[in-house]
Amino acid sequence: MSEAHRTTYRHGELRETLVAVGVEMARNGGTDAVVLREATRRAGVSPNAAYRHFADRQELLLAVSAVAQGIAADRMVAAIAEFEPTGDAATDARNSLRGVGTGYLAFARDEPGLFRAAFSVPDDLANAHSSAKAGADGRTPFQILGDVLDQLCEAGVLPADRRVGAELLAWSSVHGLGMLLIDGPLRGFTPEMAEVTAQRLLDMVQRGL
Amino acid sequence: MSEAHRTTYRHGELRETLVAVGVEMARNGGTDAVVLREATRRAGVSPNAAYRHFADRQELLLAVSAVAQGIAADRMVAAIAEFEPTGDAATDARNSLRGVGTGYLAFARDEPGLFRAAFSVPDDLANAHSSAKAGADGRTPFQILGDVLDQLCEAGVLPADRRVGAELLAWSSVHGLGMLLIDGPLRGFTPEMAEVTAQRLLDMVQRGL
DNA sequence: ATGTCATTGTGGACAGTGTACACATGCTCA
């Protein structure tokens, strides 16, 4: 991560190092804490070296954001896995949807800095499938949500005519709560209050989707 | 707003001026665009003069945020007023809820900078009723939403046992969509796509609440 | 009317930021 002094003139892995350091900075402090000069300092390199790998700070931010989304994806699949299969496709699908939401919100709570870095850095939906944003199993958060919605659809829980675009509805709800909890007026909620609200929100989504 | 040179040594309304200028800066560029030095410059005053009225930049930001919330409140009541009373309490209440959401999202779309300033500056829910955040009719966005939910409850649309905390659920959904539309991956949605998604989201909330 | 004093604004300074330009180094391949 932070090799303060190196022997070779060439660093060799500067880009990767800068991203890794950036992620660490984002972890506490969020997007604003990702400071280009500080990152190069920790990488043991002059400030301008970064510009050989990123056009500007924003581009570094995008790379950090992608990594953070991958971490979020891992949280989500882990939360899905918490539910044991019941054998009933409908119940399993519903549980998976709940897992997606719970994982997303757990990520927001446990890693608020990474959460903001992951989901409030401007980026187009068109890139939502870019592999850089994928978790360990190769799926991005958006894809995971999509797969669960498909599952819900196949199980007959979600009417087919409501399937398209359902990602955005579910995502909006959960994302909004996440933001309000860490940056907004719901900051200061105890973990218990947050959990209760989260489960109620997921109930609402399930009913309303 | 920007009286570059004044005659008196005392400005007289520096605090108000700085906030007004801050709002203008937030309007294009959001929170990050609220720059203390630039604000004092536009107010025709030395940078440090600001520190007689705000402990630091964050405190200025809070004041700007409060004003922005007031503007949001106005949008919301305007959107509610768009629906003509039908005479049926249940329908009217549902329309009002839709108005709240539509107004909130219209504000996000038309004034993304102010929207972010209004709702992503850290502040406790405890202060959600502070009069500084109120719109022209004296109610804050949070209060407006609460009133509509009460209305929904009285009309028998919303079961009483789901009333408490319902603000947070509705708010989360709409807030999330707003954030995704302006800062997140849904940026680049055409106004039409955004509108369709918004209406579907409001359908979901209404069903699920 | 005068003198005291808290309030409000000024000037200068410091550390820190992103980024542009010119230059140095060293790996790769003809």
Add this chain to the structure above:
DNA sequence: TGAGCATGTGTACACTGTCCACAATGACAT
């Protein structure tokens, strides 16, 4: 071996938030 390109360095600029000591002003007690 030498040319050229990719990568890292140094210096510089404009800008930021904030600290400190000082100056102007108006209000109020004497």
